[in-house]
Amino acid sequence: MDMTGFTGMVDGWEERVRGMLGGSAVPGLAEGRMRVLGAGMDSVALLVEGGGGEFVVRLPKGRDGAEGVAREARVLPELGERVSLPIPRFAFLAGNPLGPGECCVYAAVPGESLGADEWRERGMLADDAVAGAVGRFIDEVQGFPVGRAMELGVPVRDMRGEFAEDLESVRAQVVPLLSERVGRALVERWEGYLAEAGNFGYTPTVMHGDVSLDHLLVTGNRVSGVIDFGDLQIGDPDFDLCYLFMGAGAEFVGRVQDRRGRAFDERLRRKLVFWACADSAIDALHGIEHGMVEFTEWSVRRIGVALQEFGGQAGVL
Structure with a gap:
């Protein structure tokens, strides 16, 4: 979830960041042009043009974000050797x-972050080669040894x-x-997901955890890199299709699954529908708990x- 529109920067942030960059081993980086790329729940990303190139600075906003950056620093060097697309390599x-x-x-990382409309305009959502590249990346991440992770x-x-616990909070605070x-309708979806034993018969794998269109960087009409590994986790491998389903739609997910040699059956569809609906409810919980009125609404x-x-759910609005 890109929360840039709901996130304010602290006073004096640019001076503080330049001070940090001034102590680095990259000459000229502190004097480079700087702008905010985006913000999520856990961190803010800046683009700095200087030091002989373009650099991204990711700054955790809280404890969870800091833990994510530390985890990425440990995992990405090994994961980068296993995936076919460029990913962040920390300087x-x-x-x-x-x-x-x-x-x-x-x-x-090479490429630009595009919205779903731009993906569609470039014909990428109907391109089997693009779907194949995305599916291959997902398989490569999920092939990382669980024990080593x-x-x-x-x-x-x-x-x-987790979802059972979240349901109690959603009932009390969001419903x-x-x-x-x-x-x-929301509670029925939630209870249906929890009640279906087959939803939890998966073999746990490593997941990127946030494979969304805006994290798949694009050059021309191909995927040229992947960013934001702060949600790396071990769990249900189907969850790596959740944000693609939300942003690109069922047809593209079906295309990805086809290129992976896997089915897009009714059970998977029900799981993805539930996760798509639950995502906004969990965001609302985050907004309530952190006093973010506009984001909650x-x-x-x-x-x-x-x-x-x-x-x-016809007529729910």
Whole structure:
């Protein structure tokens, strides 16, 4: 979730970041042109043009983001040897001038981040070669040895336990903000996901955890790199299709699955629909817990939209 529109930068952020870069081993980096690339729940990304190239600075906003950067620093060097697309290769870590832990700096991964409309305009969502590249990347990440990932600190996700716990919080804090019809439809989807034993019969794998169109960088009409590994985790491999389903649609996910030699069956579709609907509810929880009124209101509206768009719940809005 890109939260750039809901995230304010702390006063004096640019001076602090330049001070940090001034202590690095990359000459001229501190004097480069700097702009905000985007922001998520856990970190802010800046693009710095200087030091003989373009560099990305990712700055954690809290403890979770700091843990993610530290985990990436351990995992990405080994993962980078296994994947066929360029991914971030950290030039260095440094004390985070805007928050806890360390921030990371790396040479910009080639390509640009595009929205779904631009992917569609370039014909990429209908391109089997693009679907094949995305599917191959997912398989390469999921082929990383689980035991080694655990040694490197990649967390194991209990999908059933986490979503059961989230449901209790959603009932208490989010459902009261919804219309009766939307709240009922959301809870029914949630309970249906938890009740279907087959949803939890998967073999855990390493997952990128956030394979979305904006994290698949594009050059021309091909995927040229992948970014944002802060959500690396071990869990249900189907979850790596969740944000593609939300952003690119069922047809593209089906194309990816076909290129992987895997089915896009009704069970997978139901899982993806649930995750798409639950995503906005969990965002709303985050907004409530952190006092982000505007973001909470936006997320609450998105729940009804998601139920209608992905779940076929006619008339929920």
